[in-house]
Amino acid sequence: MDTVVLKFGGSSVADNIKLNIVAEKIKEFYDENKRIVIVVSAQGKTTDELIKEAMSLSSVPNERELDVLLSSGEQMSMAKLSILLNRLGMKAISLTGWQAGIFTNNTNQDAIIEDIDTSRIEKELNNGNIVIVAGFQGINRNMDITTLGRGGSDTTAVAIAAKIKANHCYIFSDVDGVYSADPKKTKVAKKIDAISYSEMLDIADEGAKVLHNRCVEVGERFNIPIVAKSTFIDNSGTLINDKIEGSTVKSIVKNDDLKYVHITSKTTYSVDIFNNIYYSFIENELNVKNLVNSSADTIDITFTISKSKFNKFAGLLEDKWPELNATYLDITRISVIGNGIMSNNSIVTTIMHIVDKNHLNIISMEINEAKIAIIFKEIIPDEILEELHKALIS
Amino acid sequence: MDTVVLKFGGSSVADNIKLNIVAEKIKEFYDENKRIVIVVSAQGKTTDELIKEAMSLSSVPNERELDVLLSSGEQMSMAKLSILLNRLGMKAISLTGWQAGIFTNNTNQDAIIEDIDTSRIEKELNNGNIVIVAGFQGINRNMDITTLGRGGSDTTAVAIAAKIKANHCYIFSDVDGVYSADPKKTKVAKKIDAISYSEMLDIADEGAKVLHNRCVEVGERFNIPIVAKSTFIDNSGTLINDKIEGSTVKSIVKNDDLKYVHITSKTTYSVDIFNNIYYSFIENELNVKNLVNSSADTIDITFTISKSKFNKFAGLLEDKWPELNATYLDITRISVIGNGIMSNNSIVTTIMHIVDKNHLNIISMEINEAKIAIIFKEIIPDEILEELHKALIS
Numbered sequence: 017m018d019t020v021v022l023k024f025g026g027s028s029v030a031d032n033i034k035l036n037i038v039a040e041k042i043k044e045f046y047d048e049n050k051r052i053v054i055v056v057s058a059q060g061k062t063t064d065e066l067i068k069e070a071m072s073l074s075s076v077p078n079e080r081e082l083d084v085l086l087s088s089g090e091q092m093s094m095a096k097l098s099i100l101l102n103r104l105g106m107k108a109i110s111l112t113g114w115q116a117g118i119f120t121n122n123t124n125q126d127a128i129i130e131d132i133d134t135s136r137i138e139k140e141l142n143n144g145n146i147v148i149v150a151g152f153q154g155i156n157r158n159m160d161i162t163t164l165g166r167g168g169s170d171t172t173a174v175a176i177a178a179k180i181k182a183n184h185c186y187i188f189s190d191v192d193g194v195y196s197a198d199p200k201k202t203k204v205a206k207k208i209d210a211i212s213y214s215e216m217l218d219i220a221d222e223g224a225k226v227l228h229n230r231c232v233e234v235g236e237r238f239n240i241p242i243v244a245k246s247t248f249i250d251n252s253g254t255l256i257n258d259k260i261e262g263s264t265v266k267s268i269v270k271n272d273d274l275k276y277v278h279i280t281s282k283t284t285y286s287v288d289i290f291n292n293i294y295y296s297f298i299e300n301e302l303n304v305k306n307l308v309n310s311s312a313d314t315i316d317i318t319f320t321i322s323k324s325k326f327n328k329f330a331g332l333l334e335d336k337w338p339e340l341n342a343t344y345l346d347i348t349r350i351s352v353i354g355n356g357i358m359s360n361n362s363i364v365t366t367i368m369h370i371v372d373k374n375h376l377n378i379i380s381m382e383i384n385e386a387k388i389a390i391i392f393k394e395i396i397p398d399e400i401l402e403e404l405h406k407a408l409i410s
Numbered sequence: 411m412d413t414v415v416l417k418f419g420g421s422s423v424a425d426n427i428k429l430n431i432v433a434e435k436i437k438e439f440y441d442e443n444k445r446i447v448i449v450v451s452a453q454g455k456t457t458d459e460l461i462k463e464a465m466s467l468s469s470v471p472n473e474r475e476l477d478v479l480l481s482s483g484e485q486m487s488m489a490k491l492s493i494l495l496n497r498l499g500m501k502a503i504s505l506t507g508w509q510a511g512i513f514t515n516n517t518n519q520d521a522i523i524e525d526i527d528t529s530r531i532e533k534e535l536n537n538g539n540i541v542i543v544a545g546f547q548g549i550n551r552n553m554d555i556t557t558l559g560r561g562g563s564d565t566t567a568v569a570i571a572a573k574i575k576a577n578h579c580y581i582f583s584d585v586d587g588v589y590s591a592d593p594k595k596t597k598v599a600k601k602i603d604a605i606s607y608s609e610m611l612d613i614a615d616e617g618a619k620v621l622h623n624r625c626v627e628v629g630e631r632f633n634i635p636i637v638a639k640s641t642f643i644d645n646s647g648t649l650i651n652d653k654i655e656g657s658t659v660k661s662i663v664k665n666d667d668l669k670y671v672h673i674t675s676k677t678t679y680s681v682d683i684f685n686n687i688y689y690s691f692i693e694n695e696l697n698v699k700n701l702v703n704s705s706a707d708t709i710d711i712t713f714t715i716s717k718s719k720f721n722k723f724a725g726l727l728e729d730k731w732p733e734l735n736a737t738y739l740d741i742t743r744i745s746v747i748g749n750g751i752m753s754n755n756s757i758v759t760t761i762m763h764i765v766d767k768n769h770l771n772i773i774s775m776e777i778n779e780a781k782i783a784i785i786f787k788e789i790i791p792d793e794i795l796e797e798l799h800k801a802l803i804s
Contacts, residue, residue: 032466066486072426073490074497081496084504085489088482092460095479096467102475103468110478114508115553136553159509159530 019051019141019182023151023173025189028247029093030060037247039100041188042146046106051141053180054108054148055173056097058089063152079124083153083163086125087113090150090169098148108146111136113161116147118154118172120162127154127162128230129171132179141180149176167228174231178238185235185242186253187227192246193254194219194226196409197268202402204410208266210255215266215355218387222269222351223322232256263356265363265408270401274320276345276379276391277329281315283339289315296336302329306380306391315340320349320391347379348396351389352408358385366407374400413445413535413576417545417567419583422641423487424454431641433494435582436540440500445535447574448502448542449567450491452483457546473518477547477557480519481507484544484563492542502540505530507555510541512548512566514556521548521556522624523565526573535574543570561622568625572632579629579636580647581621586640587648588613588620590803591662596796598804602660604649609660609749612781616663616745617716626650657750659757659802664795668714670739670773670785671723675709677733683709690730696723700774700785709734712773714743714785741773742790745783746802752779760801768794 022045024038045052057063066085070077077085094110101108117133140147151169154162164171170187177185194216197205211219213236220229226244235242235256245253283289290309297304307319321329326344333342357363367388371378377393416439418432439446451457460479464471471479488504495502511527534541545563548556558565564581571579588610591599605613607630614623620638629636629650639647677683684703691698701713715723720738727736751757761782765772771787 035467069490070493073429073494076497077493078496081489081492081502081504084506085486085493088485088489091482091485092479095475095482096463098475099464099471099479100467102472103470108475110475112478112555161506 017049017051019053019180020045021053021055021173021177021180021182021185023055023169023185023187024057024247025169025187026057026060026062027190028188029056029097034247035097035100038097038188039104039106041247042101043104043106046146052146053137053141053176053182054097054146055151055169055176056090056093056148057151057169058086059093059096062089062092080160083124083161086163087150087153087161090152094148094150101146101148106146107144108148109140110148110150111140112150113153114155114159116149116176118149118175120154120156120164122156122158122162124162126165127156129154129164129175132175134176134179137176137180167231170228170231171234174234174240174242177240178234182240185240187231187242187244188247189226189244190246190248191226191244192249192251193244194224194256194267196266197401197405198224198270201270201398202405204402204405206410207251208254209252210257210259210261211266212260212355213256213258214386215260215353216256218351218353219267219269222349222353222389223271223273224267224269227256260355263354263360265352265354265357267353268401268404268408269351269353270398271349271351272346272395273323274347274349275323275326276320276347276393277318278343278345279315279317279333279340281340283315284313290317293317293337296332297329300328300332302332320347345393346395348392348394349389350392350396350401350404351387352404353387355386357388358383363408364388367404370400370403370407374403376400411443411445413447413574414439415447415449415567415571415574415576415579417449417563417579417581418451418641419563419581420451420454420456421584422582423450423491428641429491429494432491432582433498433500435641436495437498437500440540446540447531447535447570447576448488448491448540449545449563449570450484450487450542451545451563452480453487453490456483456486474554477518477555480557481544481547481555484546488542488544495540495542500540501538502542503534504542504544505534506544507547508549508553510543510570512543512569514548514550514558516550516552516556518556520559521550523548523558523569526569528570528573531570531574561625564622564625565628568628568634568636571634572628576634579634581625581636581638582641583620583638584640584642585620585638586643586645587638588618588650588661590660591795591799592618592664595664595792596799598796598799600804601645602648603646604651604653604655605660606654606749607650607652608780609654609747610650612745612747613661613663616743616747616783617665617667618661618663621650654749657748657754659746659748659751661747662795662798662802663745663747664792665743665745666740666789667717668741668743669717669720670714670741670787671712672737672739673709673711673727673734675734677709678707684711687711687731690726691723694722694726695719696726714741739787740789742786742788743783744786744790744795744798745781746798747781749780751782752777757802758782761798764794764797764801768797770794
């Protein structure tokens with residue numbers, strides 16, 4: 017008998033109407049006599065609202081207690097879905113993170129699943145139950161509640177799938193799969209039918225928000241086929257698995273949400289200053305990329321940083337290194353992704369031809385086995401993405 | 411070092427302003443270096459709202475799953491209070507029912523606490539933490555979440571107090587103690603300073619809603635002094651303990667929320683019919699009182715039932731025993747409560763004098779060691795309560 021894990025995101029369970037649509041989806045698998053584990057997120061904007069309520073009591077809420085608060089969101093949505101499924105005649109039982117045996121490390125708000133004791137899940141499956149597990153949460157070895165951080169429900173789903181050796185893990189959301197480019201930026205974007213784990217990781221890494229990085233990593237490690245599908249549109253979605261098809265471009269990600277930072281100083285370069293700066297980036301969770309120090313004599317550092325982190329960075333710089341000068345540019349990074357594309361010369365040639373023709377200023381370009389990433393000196397229009405897509409994909 | 415348990419009801423933690431008042435109350439005990447366990451209910455109307463949401467998905471929600479849903483209410487309020495206390499510099503940690511080791515039987519929505527494994531609570535107290543426990547919830551031996559039914563948070567508090575041998579259990583709510591009569595019905599009602607467990611049980615039994623019956627029973631069994639106090643008004647509240655003071659009247663409860671039912675039938679009386687009727691009352695949780703069968707030949711039964719249960723009863727009667735005739739009266743029951751009042755003849759005399767003077771029709775009267783209860787043939791005005799109060803109490 018096939019076992020499947022189905023994960024439904026917050027927008028899929030946002031209200032009673034949507035819960036009923038989710039129940040219909042589940043019924044399709046139920047009628048095929050599959051053993052079913054469901055993983056749910058909190059309803060709609062519940063998590064954001066709970067964070068807001070916590071912040072209204074303390075600007076820096078106690079981290080352990082914040083997780084106690086946040087975890088109630090999934091507890092409510094799983095109970096509601098279970099009440100609905102039982103009413104519809106599908107025998108279901110809901111399990112919180114601790115009941116489902118999801119053990120994590122101690123990092124509140126960003127915990128990592130260390131192990132899953134699936135004995136309760138398996139027992140309930142064997143009893144003929146649909147098992148509904150709260151996503152995004154677990155307990156540490158001290159029996160305290162933890163949450164996995166944003167996108168954590170995807171990881172819960174794939175990790176359970178790995179542990180119970182499920183045949184597939186379906187990630188249902190309000191998008192119907194992984195696209196060859198952001199459909200909001202170009203109409204020529206098309207849904208990808210199948211993609212490899214590593215390509216998917218590159219796409220997620222470049223800022224596409226379909227699937228959480230960590231969940232794809234777990235899928236790759238345990239070779240669990242992941243299907244990203246829409247809850248509301250009935251098509252086959254995107255299959256993410258270990259099969260690599262051809263040396264073709266799978267996706268182009270255009271990221272305009274970046275600042276290019278250039279830091280200089282007259283003071284003599286020392287490895288200590290450089291390391292200090294880099295360490296405080298990590299400490300403050302500033303996801304700095306493309307970090308380069310261009311001089312061996314003075315401080316002359318460049319990197320990119322997402323706009324959402326920029327204010328935090330600017331404050332940090334002013335506080336800690338007021339002697340440094342910094343200049344900023346709004347830029348675009350375009351990444352062309354596909355296994356083996358480095359060995360296909362025509363792809364680089366095609367890209368460079370389009371760059372030349374449009375007189376685009378390149379700051380830097382990196383080429384590796386599965387990705388060609390270019391940083392431009394300015395925000396470039398979406399038409400360039402469309403032109404690249406037409407030339408490289410369709 | 412003294413140990414105290416403080417319980418705060420839903421209206422005491424309804425919003426951020428009230429949570430701050432609760433935090434101030436806690437600080438008074440904290441500054442006295444007491445070991446503190448807090449028990450909280452869900453905020454404001456949360457439980458009612460969650461029930462409504464469950465009912466919108468199923469008119470008869472799965473009972474196990476309803477408890478999963480309801481228990482999230484206390485989880486949210488305890489986390490919020492803990493976030494606030496920590497922000498105010500009071501080291502606090504919140505524990506759900508399962509974390510606090512509250513084991514119950516399997517009766518969802520009306521579970522009874524069977525045992526409390528207080529090891530985690532004691533460990534956190536020894537670590538210098540204020541321990542905040544979710545009221546109203548526990549787990550059964552199958553590790554499934556249960557709820558204790560209405561008023562269950564009071565019971566959680568007193569049961570924990572009993573188990574950790576607390577010096578006092580404070581029940582904070584929006585009323586400032588137990589009154590000698592309902593202050594809404596007579597202005598002469600006054601707060602009682604101290605009362606015995608058994609008197610308190612009689613008062614609760616007669617319909618006063620200050621404290622939950624079960625919590626007083628637990629207090630009596632383990633001799634935990636309970637203090638019923640207001641969160642918002644600063645006075646000493648009412649102490650409920652094992653001390654019985656004099657043979658005086660402590661409280662008069664006037665209950666106008668009753669129907670007097672008279673069932674007759676021409677069919678010959680049989681013990682089977684009588685038992686059947688009585689059994690179906692119990693099965694349907696119809697709290698019928700003063701049940702009397704007056705005839706040995708035909709069916710001729712009288713009893714009282716609260717108005718909130720009346721419709722359910724009437725439906726049951728029509729469904730199951732359409733051959734029975736039933737007549738109904740709106741009535742008042744007045745109960746005069748105080749240990750040893752039966753042996754004080756002047757009390758009965760005083761009551762009867764007032765009844766006579768006002769030409770009140772009595773249906774029945776029961777007198778026992780600690781209570782004189784009279785059922786009148788109609789709703790009697792609150793002025794009678796006031797007259798009785800002036801004659802018997804002040």
